[in-house]
Amino acid sequence: MRHFIAVSAIALAAGSAGAQEIAQADSDWYKAGQERIQAELAKTQNTNKARNVILFVADGNGVASNYMNRLYAGQMEGGMGDDYVQPQEAFPYLALVKTYNINAQTPDSAPTAGAMNTGVKQRFNLINLGENAIHGDCAKVSGNELTLFSELMTEAGKSVGAVTTARLTHATPAAVYAKTANRNWEDSVPEGCTAQADIATQMIDAMEAGTLDVALGGGARYFVPKGMGTPNGGTGHRPDDVNLIDRAKGLGIQFVHDKAGLDAAADNAPILGFWSDSHASYEADRPETEPSLADMTAKAIEALSTNENGFYLEIEAGRVDHANHATNAKRAMIDGKAFADAVALADEMTDDADTLIIVTADHEHAVAMNGYCGRGTPIDGLCFDVAKQGIEHSDELVLADDGKPFTVVGYLNGASSVMVKQDDGRFTAPDGRPEITQEQAQDLDYNQQVLIPKDSESHSGVDVALYAKGPWAHLFDGTIEQNVIFHVMNYATNAN
Template structure:
C-alpha cells in the first residue's frame, strides 16, 4: 500500500489546529516555535503551484557561494539585526525548490567558473578554463574551437524572441558572465591584449569583441535566424573594450592608461554605432538617468576592472549602482517584451573576497546578492517567473570549533557555558571561520577592500590573535597552507528555486541540469 504523505501531513495539521494533539503530542511540543514553523513550511510546499512553464527566468549565481558561505551569511545577517543569527534564513532559502549540485569539471575534481558556468548555460560539462565549448577542446588552442561550440540558454532565448540580459559585479568578460554568450579556448582571452599571437593569427576573437558583436555572430552560426542581440549588459571590465590609449580613459580610470586593447578599436563606440537605440553608461549618474520604460537596450560598464566591493561602492569616484539596483533596472527594461525574458545576474565578488581570505568581505557580498534577489521577487509575477539561485563552486572556507549559540560568526570561538575565548592546544585563541589555504592572517583593521591583502606577504599558519579584533572588515582569517590565493573547493553547492518549474529542483544533480531546468520552463528547444 502506497503511503499518502500529503494526506498524513494534512491530517496532522488538522489534528493540531483542532486541539486533538493532546492525545498524540504534549502541548509543549505542539506549541513549540520549532514545531509550528516546520509544520507551516510543509503546508506551504503542499500549496506549490504545479505550473511548470514560465514566461521569464532569472538565474542568480553567487560566485564561490558554497554552503558554508550561506550558513555564515545567514548567521551574519541575523547578528547584524541584533539577533542570535542561527535561526534566520537568507531570502532564497525559503524558496520551495532545493537541490545539491555536483560541481566537478570533466578534467578536474575541484572546478573553476568557466567550466561550471558553461555546464549551467549549455547542459554539458566541460574542462577547466574554457568557455562555451565542449570537452573535446584543448585549452589555449584556438584551432579546436570550431566544431565544439555549445549553444547556451541565453542564445536559445534570443532565437525564441525573448529579451536577454547579463549582469555582473565582476568584469562582464569574466568567466561566469562570458559563458552566457562567448566561445573561447581560454577564459583569460578577455581582450586581444590577453591573447597569444598564434590565436589572433588563427582567427580567434576575444571575449569583449564577442559580446559586442554577439548578434551577428549568432546569426552567422545558424541559417535563417534573426535575433536582436543582448538587450541589457551591465558590469565592470571597461578596459577590455577600450584601446590602449589614455585619450580613451574614463573619469574613474585607475590606471594611467585604462584600455587594454592592442587593435586600437573602441568597442563601446562600435556598440553605439550598431545600436542607435542603445544607451551606454559608465557611472551612477548615467544609471540613474536611464528611463526603463523608454529604454530598449542598455550597456553599462562601471569600472575599469571588477566593480567595487559592496563595502567600497561609496568610495568610487564616479559612483556605481549596487547589484540590487542593476537587477531592478534590468528587469524593468526586459519586461517590456511581452514574450518574456532570460536574465543572468552574477555576484562575482563573493569569490574574490574568499580568494583574498577575507570572510567579512565574502559575507557582505552575499548579503548584497540577497538584496538583489529580494528585488527580483518584488518586481516579478511569481506565477510566471522562475527564479533560480545557485553558485558555481564553493571555497575552502570552514565553520569550526564549538562556539556557543549567538557567538559572533566573525569572532573567536567561545564555548558553550564560557565567557572567554577558548584556546587551542597551542594556548592561543582561534576563530570560528577560517580557510584551509591562502594568504593567511592579516589585520587590516577597517580596510574594506579585500584585495588590499595582496600588497602584504603570505602569512599562513597559527598566529596569536589574543589582542586582535577579528570582527573588523579588514581581518583576514588564518590559513593552514600558504598560497598566494585561496582556492575553490570541490564539494557540492546548493540550488534554490521558486516559480514555475521549481518543483523539479530536488535531490543531488549534475550542474548541467540547471540548463535543462531553464529549458523546461521556457521551452527553449521547442518549435
C-alpha cells in the first residue's frame, strides 16, 4: 500500500511528463484539467485582517438559478454558455449553504438574511429576533433582539451600507439594520405595539445612530405619509404623519432619488437613495434615470471607502427572486447578469488583500432545467436535440410524450400552471399542455410552463452556493449552515 501511494505521488508530480502514455493527453480538456491542478497547488491562504466585508446576496439565486444565469451571460457573448465563467465563479473558495430556518424546511428571505447578519438561525418571517420570538407577536420582541453584524462593525469604527433593487425595507436589506416580529411591518406595527418600531422607522433610526451610513434602493412610499407625494412620483403609504425622508434630511443625510442625484452626491457623508415607490425596476425594464445595481455598488463602495477603518456592505439583487416568483425566467436571468456585473465591479474597486467578498444567495426557487438539450440550446428558449456530429445542437426540437416541445427552464409551481381553473372550479388541462413556439418562449414576458397552480411560485429548500475571496475566504469550505457566514465575516474582521 505504501509503495502504491508513493508511485501515485510521483505520477502526479510528474504531470505532463508522464502523460505520453495517456492517449488523450493532447486534448484541450485534458490540458485545462492539468492547469487547474497547478492553479489549486499555487493557492495561498490570505490571513490578513479584513478591513472591508462585502456580502453579495442574489435573492432566490440558488444553484439552478445560477446555472441559467451562467448560460444566459455566456450566450449573450456569443458562446454556448456552458463554459462561460461568471465573475464570482472565478473566486478561489466555495461552500454549499443549507438555508432552512428554525421552523421552516423551505426558507423565506427574512430569517435567511438574518442568519447571515447575526450568526444564528431564525424563525420563518421574522428578522433578527431570537428563537423564542413568535411571528407577528409584538409582546415577544423585548428580550429577544439579537446583536447585528452592522452594530459590531460600527463599534469597530467601520461604516455600513445596504444596497438593493428591492425595497430598502424588504427582508434582505432590513436584516442589516432591523429587528422585527414580522417582515411585513414595513411602515407600521399593530396598534398597541410599542416594543418595536416599523422597519422604515428603524432604518432612519439606524442612520441617525450611525449603524447604517449608505442606503440605496427602492421603497420610498413607506417613508412618506399616506396621501403625500413621494420624490418618485407616487404617493406615500405611511399611516402615521411622519415624513421619514424629511427626518433624514434634517439629520444631514444626503437624499437622492435618481441616477443623476446619486452621481452628484458627495462621497464622504451618509447617503439615502430611493429610485421608486416600491421595488426598483427589473434590469430589463430599468430607465436610464435609475441607477443599475452596479451603479449603486460603485457609489456605495466609494462613499464607504472614505472611512479609513473600512466598511461592511450588503448588496442584494432583489428582483431575481421576484422574476422567479413570477416564473419569468428571462427577467431573472437578466437580473442575474446585472448582479454578476456588480460583483465584477466591486472586485475591481477593492483589494483582495483587505477586502473579503462573499457572493451567495439566501435560498433557491422551485426551478429546474429540462433535458436532454444539445450544446448551445438557448437557455431562454425551447430544448433542441443533441447532434450526433459536431458540438452544437441539431435543428430538431426535443418533444415530450405529448408530441409538444418544452422550454429548457421550468418551474414546479406558479401562476403559469398548465392546470387552468375551469368554470366548475376544478383545475385541469382539457386540451393538454399548450404548444409553445421559440418566439413565444424567448419573449421577455414569457412565463414558463408549470405543473402545480399557485398564484406565486415558491422558494425551495435546496442548498445555495457561496463564492468567496479575500481575507479568510478559505474558511468557507464544505457544506455549511447559513449562519456560519456571519462567523467567517466576524472572524475575518477581528483576526490578528
